Amino acid sequence: MSRIRPEEVREIAVLARLALDDGEIARMTQDLDAILGYVAALGELDTTATLPMTHAVPFDCPLRADEVTVALPVDVALANAPQREASFFRVPRIVPGPGAASGLPAGMEEG
Amino acid sequence: MTSPSSSSSSSPSSSPSSGAATPLDRYEVVIGLEVHAQLSTRSKIFSGSSAAFGAEPNAATDPVCLGLPGTLPVLNAAAVLCAVKLGLAVGSHIRESCRFTRKHYFYPDLPKGFQISQFDEPICEGGTIRFRVRGEPRTVRLVRIHLEEDAGKNLHAAAGASFVDYNRAGVPLCEIVSEPDVRSAEEAAEYMRALRTLVRYLGICDGNMEEGSMRCDANVSLRLRGAERLGTKAEIKNMNSFKNVRDAIEHEVRRQAALLDRGERVIQETRLWDAARGLSVAMRSKEHAHDYRYFP
Amino acid sequence: MGVGSDAASAVRGASIATLADGVRAGRWKARDLTEAYLDRVARLDGALGTYLLVNGAGARRRADEIDRARSEGRDPGPLAGVPIALKDIFVTEGIETTCASKILRGFVPPYESTTSRRLAEAGTVMLGKLNMDEFAMGSSTENSARGTVKNPWSLAHVPGGSSGGSAAAVAASLCAGALGTDTGGSIRQPAALCGVVGMKPTYGRVSRHGVIAFASSLDHPGPFGRTVDDVATLMEIIAGPDPLDSTSIPTPIGQYRAAVKAGVSGMRVGVPAEYFGAGMDAEVEGAVRAAIAEVERAGATVVPVSLPHTRYAIATYYLICTAEASSNLARYDGVRFGYRTPEARSLEELYTRSRGEGFGWEPKRRIMLGTYVLRAGYYEAYYGKALKARRLLADDFAAAFSRCDALLTPTSPIPAFRFGEKTSDPLQMYLADVMTVAANLAGIPALSQCCGFTRAGLPIGLQVMGPPLGEEAVFRVAGAYEARTEWHRRLPEDHPGPSASPPEARPLRPSGGVA
Numbered sequence: 017m018s019r020i021r022p023e024e025v026r027e028i029a030v031l032a033r034l035a036l037d038d039g040e041i042a043r044m045t046q047d048l049d050a051i052l053g054y055v056a057a058l059g060e061l062d063t064t065a066t067l068p069m070t071h072a073v074p075f076d077c078p079l080r081a082d083e084v085t086v087a088l089p090v091d092v093a094l095a096n097a098p099q100r101e102a103s104f105f106r107v108p109r110i111v112p113g114p115g116a117a118s119g120l121p122a123g124m125e126e127g
Numbered sequence: 128m129t130s131p132s133s134s135s136s137s138s139p140s141s142s143p144s145s146g147a148a149t150p151l152d153r154y155e156v157v158i159g160l161e162v163h164a165q166l167s168t169r170s171k172i173f174s175g176s177s178a179a180f181g182a183e184p185n186a187a188t189d190p191v192c193l194g195l196p197g198t199l200p201v202l203n204a205a206a207v208l209c210a211v212k213l214g215l216a217v218g219s220h221i222r223e224s225c226r227f228t229r230k231h232y233f234y235p236d237l238p239k240g241f242q243i244s245q246f247d248e249p250i251c252e253g254g255t256i257r258f259r260v261r262g263e264p265r266t267v268r269l270v271r272i273h274l275e276e277d278a279g280k281n282l283h284a285a286a287g288a289s290f291v292d293y294n295r296a297g298v299p300l301c302e303i304v305s306e307p308d309v310r311s312a313e314e315a316a317e318y319m320r321a322l323r324t325l326v327r328y329l330g331i332c333d334g335n336m337e338e339g340s341m342r343c344d345a346n347v348s349l350r351l352r353g354a355e356r357l358g359t360k361a362e363i364k365n366m367n368s369f370k371n372v373r374d375a376i377e378h379e380v381r382r383q384a385a386l387l388d389r390g391e392r393v394i395q396e397t398r399l400w401d402a403a404r405g406l407s408v409a410m411r412s413k414e415h416a417h418d419y420r421y422f423p
Numbered sequence: 424m425g426v427g428s429d430a431a432s433a434v435r436g437a438s439i440a441t442l443a444d445g446v447r448a449g450r451w452k453a454r455d456l457t458e459a460y461l462d463r464v465a466r467l468d469g470a471l472g473t474y475l476l477v478n479g480a481g482a483r484r485r486a487d488e489i490d491r492a493r494s495e496g497r498d499p500g501p502l503a504g505v506p507i508a509l510k511d512i513f514v515t516e517g518i519e520t521t522c523a524s525k526i527l528r529g530f531v532p533p534y535e536s537t538t539s540r541r542l543a544e545a546g547t548v549m550l551g552k553l554n555m556d557e558f559a560m561g562s563s564t565e566n567s568a569r570g571t572v573k574n575p576w577s578l579a580h581v582p583g584g585s586s587g588g589s590a591a592a593v594a595a596s597l598c599a600g601a602l603g604t605d606t607g608g609s610i611r612q613p614a615a616l617c618g619v620v621g622m623k624p625t626y627g628r629v630s631r632h633g634v635i636a637f638a639s640s641l642d643h644p645g646p647f648g649r650t651v652d653d654v655a656t657l658m659e660i661i662a663g664p665d666p667l668d669s670t671s672i673p674t675p676i677g678q679y680r681a682a683v684k685a686g687v688s689g690m691r692v693g694v695p696a697e698y699f700g701a702g703m704d705a706e707v708e709g710a711v712r713a714a715i716a717e718v719e720r721a722g723a724t725v726v727p728v729s730l731p732h733t734r735y736a737i738a739t740y741y742l743i744c745t746a747e748a749s750s751n752l753a754r755y756d757g758v759r760f761g762y763r764t765p766e767a768r769s770l771e772e773l774y775t776r777s778r779g780e781g782f783g784w785e786p787k788r789r790i791m792l793g794t795y796v797l798r799a800g801y802y803e804a805y806y807g808k809a810l811k812a813r814r815l816l817a818d819d820f821a822a823a824f825s826r827c828d829a830l831l832t833p834t835s836p837i838p839a840f841r842f843g844e845k846t847s848d849p850l851q852m853y854l855a856d857v858m859t860v861a862a863n864l865a866g867i868p869a870l871s872q873c874c875g876f877t878r879a880g881l882p883i884g885l886q887v888m889g890p891p892l893g894e895e896a897v898f899r900v901a902g903a904y905e906a907r908t909e910w911h912r913r914l915p916e917d918h919p920g921p922s923a924s925p926p927e928a929r930p931l932r933p934s935g936g937v938a
Contacts (some may be wrong), residue, residue: 044788068807081725108772201668238754
């Protein structure tokens with residue numbers, strides 16, 4: 017019984033922005049199916065009375081003072097840029113709206 | 128990708144067809160507003176580079192806000208204080224403990240591939256904004272106020288390239304979410320004015336919509352007067368002044384009324400306001416595009 | 424520039440304590456020790472593959488500074504002159520840091536990790552960056568995109584992973600000590616397979632600032648050394664609060680080196696039944712049981728305990744770590760640093776091809792699984808469930824530690840396996856972590872030390888676990904055991920290799936492209 021189908025694997029590859037060819041989709045489907053089969057064992061556990069644990073060691077979120085402590089020079093900020101133009105990082109043209117597979121977050125687009 | 132109905136009512140000042148009642152006679156307008164206020168702290172919410180507006184591109188960054196490998200966020204006390212002040216001012220319940228969540232999507236202005244925001248445990252819950260519309264008192268209830276980080280800015284050139292500036296990435300934001308209590312475009316604009324006055328008075332934000340330090344998204348739906356269920360809403364973005372808020376919502380009301388009058392359905396979608404052309408444009412987004420895969 | 428012959432013969436098998444004392448006493452110059460290790464790296468690492476990058480010029484410069492400081496009467500630090508190396512997951516300013524991945528080739532960080540900075544400030548000399556499984560994902564270092572690492576005890580066998588380079592380099596005396604990270608066992612398991620000491624501290628005890636993140640709630644940076652005392656020495660340097668890491672524990676650190684000598688009388692050591700049994704190699708079980716008996720003879724009381732949820736640990740781990748990894752690896756997108764696909768005709772292609780071409784199969788697989796379990800609709804069934812199972816596992820340890828001060832188990836159910844033996848089935852490799860992952864989920868300190876060898880000459884590891892912030896208990900047990908045994912003095916043979924030595928660090932400029 018399979019837990020995951022190739023179509024779903026393709027959807028996840030889009031969500032994760034990973035280019036996988038047909039052979040890789042097939043291999044990935046097999047691998048994920050095997051792993052999901054294994055982790056299904058957690059279903060045996062009765063966790064109705066258990067709270068989730070995101071961090072093993074509890075901590076209070078520390079706060080820092082509101083001070084400017086660092087200003088990277090522009091050239092340092094851009095030093096690892098695969099492509100730069102003047103003081104900017106350069107990417108292929110972002111098409112806002114139609115065709116953009118990523119939804120725009122609230123208020124983030126600049127025209 | 129302009130919808131046919133919006134181009135037929137492209138000018139904000141055009142009057143409805145003669146003889147017919149205005150949409151507001153038949154329909155009640157239901158508006159919820161989400162406002163992002165950039166907090167006027169000295170440094171960014173999770174790192175120590177400057178949060179001030181106007182630096183040269185990429186001259187106000189640091190490894191954390193650039194999302195470089197191995198970096199970790201450290202929370203700015205002043206940002207928390209701003210959110211608490213705002214919450215107290217509007218009578219919110221300030222949670223004793225709140226939680227930050229990662230909101231995942233891919234976009235060049237989002238360095239880590241996720242935005243640090245708050246999902247199910249925001250810093251403030253509830254609250255009210257009181258203001259006046261032409262002298263009449265109004266109350267709009269808030270759902271929540273939460274803290275999150277801003278993204279960078281993309282600039283688009285003609286020649287097939289876009290350029291990214293991360294100065295704004297990591298600037299602290301308060302997101303203020305209202306209940307759908309607003310009942311007209313005019314009221315929405317007055318709500319925004321009231322919020323601006325409030326955040327300026329508190330000294331937490333300069334409320335400058337034109338510069339983007341205060342931004343507004345509106346969720347607009349119509350329902351027949353007397354109906355209880357809410358209609359389908361559309362989200363309107365990119366309104367960068369009080370006038371634009373009013374114009375864009377008025378336009379949206381007319382657009383939706385025209386659809387409903389024809390017996391068509393309103394599609395739940397996000398639309399960008401184009402002030403120059405006086406109309407809104409639908410953004411086509413794939414069904415799975417909004418799976419933000421929130422996790423703590 | 425000859426290598427002082429005294430230094431050359433001294434470094435093979437030398438402990439950090441011996442070297443630090445020797446430099447302080449004026450017996451060796453820092454430069455002599457550095458040259459001795461660099462010489463060994465040049466001669467021997469061709470066969471082993473532990474170094475991704477050798478920091479020859481930088482190390483010599485640093486060693487000279489230390490010698491100059493000493494000659495001027497200044498104190499260069501408690502570990503002045505001691506050569507160490509770093510898993511290539513620690514961000515080093517001006518020095519390429521790649522996580523053994525193609526997607527970070529050429530990435531030159533503009534800042535330094537807290538942990539490597541503390542080591543440098545203590546006077547150590549950083550010899551270079553060590554090989555690892557790509558993005559710390561693996562248990563054999565076979566997932567490195569930049570060549571494999573061989574186990575110094577047998578070149579046909581893996582060194583373990585993901586910190587395979589670190590464990591092997593210490594075992595082969597290619598550095599006196601090393602840093603690694605442990606997310607599911609990645610310090611302890613290679614330490615066991617290579618016969619050295621490796622420690623995973625309590626979560627938050629050592630800063631993660633500048634440690635490239637795999638799974639944020641499970642990653643633990645930690646030390647490798649030849650002896651328990653060496654590991655305690657490194658811990659005293661690197662552990663402690665760090666304002667740059669919000670999860671770092673704010674309390675001061677303990678007296679670790681003192682604990683190593685304190686003995687175990689009065690201590691109760693628990694032996695969990697679930698860590699023995701089916702699937703375990705008989706020689707491993709024999710050696711570990713003998714070690715437990717030795718600890719008992721040293722004065723501890725042995726108490727049987729139970730950790731009933733142990734069999735769910737791997738499933739819990741692989742749901743949580745992959746979810747967190749899918750998030751932490753989202754930033755590798757070809758936009759600001761690292762690998763960008765040469766022909767992106769659109770932004771979408773920039774993302775999907777850069778990530779598709781830049782990541783190896785294991786990171787892609789974990790990203791896919793993590794993305795899947797965080798999807799709206801699946802969250803509660805998988806990730807949410809795993810978070811609850813995590814609490815049950817942590818509660819198991821808490822209950823056990825109410826009845827004992829430390830736990831003793833094998834580190835790995837099997838000794839080092841051969842290359843290719845476990846790569847065909849993902850689950851086989853994942854199950855190699857069965858004895859180590861629970862400590863990451865619970866955030867408790869755990870150490871591995873050598874407790875014997877198989878008839879084939881492969882090392883066997885004993886794991887000592889303690890309660891949260893119980894490093895001292897762990898060091899007491901580990902120190903007492905080591906004091907009564909000689910395993911830590913055995914050295915693998917030197918394997919002179921092909922003459923090609925590992926690549927030298929580039930000059931201090933990043934290799935970012937220009938449009």
